[in-house]
Amino acid sequence: MTSPLRALADWFSPPLAPEVTAALREVAQTNSAGFDPWGLHPETAERALRSARWLYERYFRVRTHGIERVPPAGRVMLVPNHSGQLPFDGLLVALAMVLEAKPPRFVRGMVERWFPSLPFISTLFTRCGQVVGDPENCRDLLLRDQTILVFPEGVRGTGKTYFHRYELQSFGTGFIRLALETRTPVVPIAVVGCEETYPSLYNIDWLARLLGVPYVPVTPFFPLLGPLGAVPLPVQVELCFGPARRWDLDPDAPDAEVQVLVDEVKAEITRMTREVIARRPDLQLPGLLPGVPA
Amino acid sequence: MKVLVTGAAGQLAVLLARRLAARGDQLTGIDARPLPRGQTFPGDFLQARYTQRRVDEAFRRVRPDVLVHLGRVRTAEVSSFSQRYTQNVLGTRRLLDLARRYEVRRVVVLSTFHVYGAHQHNHLHLTEDDPLRASQLFPELADAVELDHAATNFLWRYRRVETVVLRPVNIVGPTLNNFITRLLRARRCPYFVGYDPMLQFVHEDDVARALELAADAGKFGVFNVAGEGVVSWSHAIRLAGGDPLPVPHVLAYPLVGALARLRLGVPKHLMDYFRYPVIVTDARFREEFGYAPARTTVETLAAVGRSAPPPGQT
Numbered sequence: 001m002t003s004p005l006r007a008l009a010d011w012f013s014p015p016l017a018p019e020v021t022a023a024l025r026e027v028a029q030t031n032s033a034g035f036d037p038w039g040l041h042p043e044t045a046e047r048a049l050r051s052a053r054w055l056y057e058r059y060f061r062v063r064t065h066g067i068e069r070v071p072p073a074g075r076v077m078l079v080p081n082h083s084g085q086l087p088f089d090g091l092l093v094a095l096a097m098v099l100e101a102k103p104p105r106f107v108r109g110m111v112e113r114w115f116p117s118l119p120f121i122s123t124l125f126t127r128c129g130q131v132v133g134d135p136e137n138c139r140d141l142l143l144r145d146q147t148i149l150v151f152p153e154g155v156r157g158t159g160k161t162y163f164h165r166y167e168l169q170s171f172g173t174g175f176i177r178l179a180l181e182t183r184t185p186v187v188p189i190a191v192v193g194c195e196e197t198y199p200s201l202y203n204i205d206w207l208a209r210l211l212g213v214p215y216v217p218v219t220p221f222f223p224l225l226g227p228l229g230a231v232p233l234p235v236q237v238e239l240c241f242g243p244a245r246r247w248d249l250d251p252d253a254p255d256a257e258v259q260v261l262v263d264e265v266k267a268e269i270t271r272m273t274r275e276v277i278a279r280r281p282d283l284q285l286p287g288l289l290p291g292v293p294a
Numbered sequence: 295m296k297v298l299v300t301g302a303a304g305q306l307a308v309l310l311a312r313r314l315a316a317r318g319d320q321l322t323g324i325d326a327r328p329l330p331r332g333q334t335f336p337g338d339f340l341q342a343r344y345t346q347r348r349v350d351e352a353f354r355r356v357r358p359d360v361l362v363h364l365g366r367v368r369t370a371e372v373s374s375f376s377q378r379y380t381q382n383v384l385g386t387r388r389l390l391d392l393a394r395r396y397e398v399r400r401v402v403v404l405s406t407f408h409v410y411g412a413h414q415h416n417h418l419h420l421t422e423d424d425p426l427r428a429s430q431l432f433p434e435l436a437d438a439v440e441l442d443h444a445a446t447n448f449l450w451r452y453r454r455v456e457t458v459v460l461r462p463v464n465i466v467g468p469t470l471n472n473f474i475t476r477l478l479r480a481r482r483c484p485y486f487v488g489y490d491p492m493l494q495f496v497h498e499d500d501v502a503r504a505l506e507l508a509a510d511a512g513k514f515g516v517f518n519v520a521g522e523g524v525v526s527w528s529h530a531i532r533l534a535g536g537d538p539l540p541v542p543h544v545l546a547y548p549l550v551g552a553l554a555r556l557r558l559g560v561p562k563h564l565m566d567y568f569r570y571p572v573i574v575t576d577a578r579f580r581e582e583f584g585y586a587p588a589r590t591t592v593e594t595l596a597a598v599g600r601s602a603p604p605p606g607q608t
Contacts, residue, residue, distance in 0.1 A: 136418075
């Protein structure tokens with residue numbers, strides 16, 4: 001690579017600060033071959049995070065609020081709302097935890113079960129520390145003090161149409177039970193903006209069934225513009241971190257009691273989302289032009 | 295202590311036997327295969343199938359204290375499924391039956407992590423309690439799964455015999471000549487484009503040590519045995535000194551299937567183990583037996599590399 005290109009790349013996606021890299025390496029439980037027990041390869045993960053940095057800083061222009069509320073050490077469970085067809089929200093939360101959290105740390109996203117069947121992506125995701133969202137994996141990660149990222153809405157959240165934006169879908173109770181069992185603090189996160197990256201108007205259910213994918217959205221640009229229509233709109237994204245919650249409840253309490261805690265997390269996410277929406281213009285489609293600050 | 299070792303013509307049995315002989319144990323080895331030229335077994339050696347009567351006689355004559363069953367035959371050695379089934383399943387049942395009849399005190403059976411099956415829904419760090427999916431996914435592995443079942447059934451049924459079933463991850467080492475070691479010794483080693491799953495490797499000496507611990511223990515149970523950590527297949531190839539050769543799996547599967555039909559000893563059912571991770575945890579074995587691998591993953595793989603001396607096999 002020629003040096004002007006390298007300079008441009010560095011300007012566009014500056015490398016991670018040495019102290020960030022050092023802090024990440026320090027907590028990574030890597031073996032002699034450089035992998036951690038779940039397949040995270042810090043060198044690969046850092047390269048991937050670095051190249052995604054322009055998405056965070058320049059494309060989605062992410063602003064975070066209250067990231068200092070994430071407990072600085074020990075196991076943590078991050079619980080955001082899920083939106084926007086493709087899981088950019090997960091990527092942005094993971095980047096925030098590397099670029100802005102003190103100390104920085106790798107986030108272990110809990111990915112869909114069909115992910116390991118995808119070539120390339122499954123390999124890259126594993127190297128970057130993502131793990132299949134199985135309760136056994138979750139428990140295992142928490143017991144070894146990892147920071148995990150859970151989207152209790154799953155595809156119900158990402159697959160919803162624009163007309164249901166910022167409506168939280170149903171949360172399961174499994175994540176709270178795991179948090180109770182492993183005594184893990186839960187940090188609710190409101191992600192505002194990702195909802196508007198792909199304003200889906202309709203889901204083609206029959207095609208999704210045919211392709212064996214969770215949903216196939218129709219947006220004003222997709223599938224009309226083909227692959228170009230799959231580019232997310234450059235919406236400014238805000239991430240609000242709520243206060244960490246710790247409860248003293250028997251993990252085997254009946255569903256009704258656990259549901260109270262689930263609702264507490266949902267209420268906090270809704271409250272933070274409303275707060276952000278109230279102070280930023282309602283992002284309607286025509287107003288979304290690249291580079292225009294929201 | 296009198297120890298009867300099956301699979302005695304194999305390198306792992308020799309490694310274990312040398313350890314036991316060095317501390318004064320009396321060894322008897324049995325294998326259906328003859329001893330490879332130039333190889334000696336440190337003790338009496340009997341060439342016989344485990345279902346043959348001569349094996350009964352060996353039990354009566356020797357009256358072993360311990361039976362270490364390493365004699366599972368692999369696809370690469372016996373490609374006919376029915377023959378493999380007879381040797382592995384019926385042979386194992388026969389040996390266990392003899393162990394009970396002739397009051398063997400301890401039985402150690404070497405199974406394999408393959409019994410868990412390579413499935414995309416596997417969680418990581420499989421424990422001994424996880425389901426053995428291999429027979430559902432790969433009928434060719436049914437004999438290995440049934441061998442494991444026979445051993446665990448025996449373990450719970452005849453509690454007077456202290457039985458330990460070990461399920462090691464990929465065993466590699468400079469003297470071994472198994473499928474994975476042969477792959478790693480190749481100059482250019484294939485991997486499936488787009489798939490680069492985590493694998494676990496354990497050094498032959500660490501497995502020999504694990505077997506020795508199990509033979510001495512006076513405990514019972516089923517235990518995974520692993521090495522230091524996980525490593526991706528492409529990294530493993532490089533650590534062993536080879537070059538990863540990208541192969542599209544859509545081409546490789548039919549090709550290997552065809553080779554397998556020609557009975558060239560290619561285990562086509564193992565291909566999924568190079569697409570999906572099958573990661574086990576050996577926490578239980580480490581805790582109960584005080585086991586810890588002496589070699590790191592890097593050392594283990596470097597030891598099999600091309601630079602290593604060729605195996606003393608025929």
